[in-house]
Amino acid sequence: MSLPPRPELSSVQQTLQWMTRPYGFLEECAAGLGETFALDFRGYGVGVIFSNSEAIQEILGGDPEVFWAGAGNGILKPFLGENSLLLLEGERHRRERKLLMPSFGRGRVQAYGELIHRVTREICRSWAFDEPFAVRPSMQKVAFRLIIEMVFGPERTERRRRLSLAFAAVLDDELFNLALLSQRAGGEAAGQRWAQFVAQLDELSALIYAEIDERRAMVNQDRGDILAVLLEARDEEGQPMLREEIHDELLTLMATGHESTATALAWGIYWLLSSPEVYERARREMVALGPECTGAQIASSDYLEAVVKEILRLTPVIPVIARQVQRQVRVGGFTLEPGMVAMPAIYLAHRRAEVFEEPERFWPERFLDRTYRSHQFLPFGGGVRRCIGARLAMYEMKIVLGTLLRNVHLELAGERALRPVRRLVTIAPSGGTQVVRRREEVMAGP
Numbered sequence: 333m334s335l336p337p338r339p340e341l342s343s344v345q346q347t348l349q350w351m352t353r354p355y356g357f358l359e360e361c362a363a364g365l366g367e368t369f370a371l372d373f374r375g376y377g378v379g380v381i382f383s384n385s386e387a388i389q390e391i392l393g394g395d396p397e398v399f400w401a402g403a404g405n406g407i408l409k410p411f412l413g414e415n416s417l418l419l420l421e422g423e424r425h426r427r428e429r430k431l432l433m434p435s436f437g438r439g440r441v442q443a444y445g446e447l448i449h450r451v452t453r454e455i456c457r458s459w460a461f462d463e464p465f466a467v468r469p470s471m472q473k474v475a476f477r478l479i480i481e482m483v484f485g486p487e488r489t490e491r492r493r494r495l496s497l498a499f500a501a502v503l504d505d506e507l508f509n510l511a512l513l514s515q516r517a518g519g520e521a522a523g524q525r526w527a528q529f530v531a532q533l534d535e536l537s538a539l540i541y542a543e544i545d546e547r548r549a550m551v552n553q554d555r556g557d558i559l560a561v562l563l564e565a566r567d568e569e570g571q572p573m574l575r576e577e578i579h580d581e582l583l584t585l586m587a588t589g590h591e592s593t594a595t596a597l598a599w600g601i602y603w604l605l606s607s608p609e610v611y612e613r614a615r616r617e618m619v620a621l622g623p624e625c626t627g628a629q630i631a632s633s634d635y636l637e638a639v640v641k642e643i644l645r646l647t648p649v650i651p652v653i654a655r656q657v658q659r660q661v662r663v664g665g666f667t668l669e670p671g672m673v674a675m676p677a678i679y680l681a682h683r684r685a686e687v688f689e690e691p692e693r694f695w696p697e698r699f700l701d702r703t704y705r706s707h708q709f710l711p712f713g714g715g716v717r718r719c720i721g722a723r724l725a726m727y728e729m730k731i732v733l734g735t736l737l738r739n740v741h742l743e744l745a746g747e748r749a750l751r752p753v754r755r756l757v758t759i760a761p762s763g764g765t766q767v768v769r770r771r772e773e774v775m776a777g778p
């Protein structure tokens with residue numbers, strides 16, 4: 333067999349469907365065309381979507397020199413810079429990843445337990461009673477404060493404040509969204525606005541460089557933040573990272589480190605609030621920890637871990653990952669030509685009935701009873717490009733959700749069935765998950 337079936341739509345229509353309703357479009361194509369199908373993305377080329385776990389294993393476990401991941405992320409280059417881990421391939425990617433990895437070890441991540449716990453408590457206790465609001469922006473605040481502190485350390489300087497504001501302004505800019513959809517549409521059509529956007533990006537860069545330069549001028553400080561780790565890092569030849577490399581990686585971690593987690597948390601709150609039995613079991617476990625528990629105790633709950641996995645299974649915020657093939661290769665019985673993109677569909681893989689019993693049901697217990705293989709359950713992708721922040725994201729999600737369950741009583745408000753909508757590179761719940769805080773408090777801890 334050469335190429336898998338394609339939908340009977342023009343390339344423009346396919347791209348539009350993909351951009352505007354990614355989950356639904358994937359489902360429709362799989363129902364009509366089978367587990368493997370090809371999509372023709374405007375300006376990007378042919379992507380072959382795989383949901384069969386053996387084929388996914390062939391791709392993610394395959395030779396990284398054949399399956400490139402960075403090519404598909406090229407659209408992020410004007411924002412993150414050419415040295416971003418997301419854009420590198422081969423030896424450079426391996427080197428850079430090795431330099432970044434120590435920042436995400438178990439010990440480093442666990443050191444943030446109390447910060448996550450404290451920030452979440454502060455934010456959720458500031459929510460007004462009986463007034464509907466979107467919970468996603470609050471989740472973004474938690475994730476944002478955490479990643480800024482992880483990257484630069486705990487000081488609250490004026491420059492750090494300006495840096496946070498500049499970063500938030502760039503991410504929230506509609507033009508940035510537009511630019512991600514199509515760089516050309518963003519650049520040419522927007523004219524004057526585009527120039528303003530670029531000026532915003534330049535300001536952000538200047539602030540990051542100022543942080544790097546100030547720190548470089550200091551000597552011998554083992555502060556434990558990511559910037560300190562990168563300044564001290566040496567590759568196998570004993571070479572330090574270039575100033576530009578550090579800048580691009582910091583920006584990459586700031587961007588990847590909070591957007592996906594905040595979106596996944598917004599989905600998580602939706603699932604918990606719409607599943608009374610799960611909500612009650614998780615809440616009981618959290619309350620049983622007593623009024624003065626730590627973030628680490630919250631994170632040690634097996635049930636909460638299962639809840640987080642189930643959230644990431646049903647609503648993976650990155651529903652598809654991509655590998656551009658560099659030479660002719662066979663995957664899942666199909667021949668892919670150089671330049672084509674092999675796309676493991678996380679969303680579809682997580683709904684395979686032969687792997688997940690009652691796949692549409694939100695049922696965390698499935699993760700208590702058995703383990704799934706890395707090519708069956710893969711919310712963080714896989715192989716040499718697996719998400720570098722996976723451990724941090726899991727830890728953060730458990731503590732944030734556990735802290736909410738212990739401290740506030742929420743109900744869903746507005747739409748009951750949320751629609752998946754695109755937000756930057758993630759798929760978010762429509763309306764940012766509208767909730768309302770009720771007066772009945774769960775726990776009166778410190």
Ligand code: HEM
Binds near residue numbers: 401429589
């Ligand atoms: C729930 C939260 C998150 C989800 C669902 C998620 C998901 C993913 C996925 C699917 C990939 C692509 C993997 C592949 O192509 O095989 C990825 C890559 C990446 N993620 Fe995450 N991520 C999350 C949180 C984070 C956090 C907290 C950080 C950092 C602080 C982070 C940093 C990165 C980086 C740097 C890459 C690129 C890795 C590489 O190319 O080597 N992510 N993530």
